Amino acid sequence: MREPFPVLGEPPAAGRPGILAACDGSDGSLWALDRAMTEAELFRLPLYVLAVVNPSPTGYPPGMEELVHESVERLTESMADGLRRAVGTVQSARERPYGGELSLHVVLGNVVEVVLACTAGQHTAVLGTRGNGGFTRLLLGSVTSAAVHHAACPVLVVPAPPAG
Template sequence: MADAEPKGVVVGVDGSEPARRALDWAMTEAELRGLPLYVVTAQPATPGYAVLAPGPHYQEDLERVLAELRIRTETTVAEVNSARERPFGGQAVVQVYSGTATEVLLGMSERHEMVVVGSRGSGGFSRLLLGSVSTAVVHHAACPVLVVRS
């Protein structure tokens, strides 16, 4: 990421329903703050695959996966935006990275105003708990974090 990139609101999106709710909240936060919105998704590297298919094959496959992920993320942004009562009127930038969601979001937290993530509770007592990504981001981010619960 370029150092000249304006500070903004970052939201982690993985296509899940909690992430879609987080995206909706992040759109509102970005508009209220007059900041750009960075919609971020990540694809963890697969080191075992790199050993089985070294060199250009791995790089080509990774680039294809990241391109497909970008399309899915852009589609998610369009769907969430069209479902809003008032469509998002700010600048939204989709960014796709190779790496874990936690490491990408923590890295971005060092350069931006806020990170928004969805909670991953799934019934019973686990509803009281955050998912592993949201927990790590809450505990280690360099900026404020908003966790959107269902």
């Protein structure tokens, strides 16, 4: 059986501008993904959905990298499954399914650095106001804030829908 959303382990190709949606599975990133689908359809551009896995923010002690390789693979596979579910969830909630070109990308690295690097050459980056970080009191998440200030393309920040 062919998987509905193949996941690439590399950033979006630099040559073809599109709409970049950073998705970590949080509610904010799902709202942003829905808006990114709308933007991609409106501008008839490919949609690149990006998830970033940072398995060790502080690095590995000498000799440990080989030992944790299998865990990193499992973590990456889990993120890929979560990304597929996120796209499926947003698809099923839309009035009409997204019909444009779509690719999923799970990339290892520092989240802010990878997202900023992936904005190069893109039409627009679409992000939610907050992701899965632990500081919910912040108005903008650290990734979104970094993108607003340092992205190489325009950034669309999608707020939470009104309560009610």
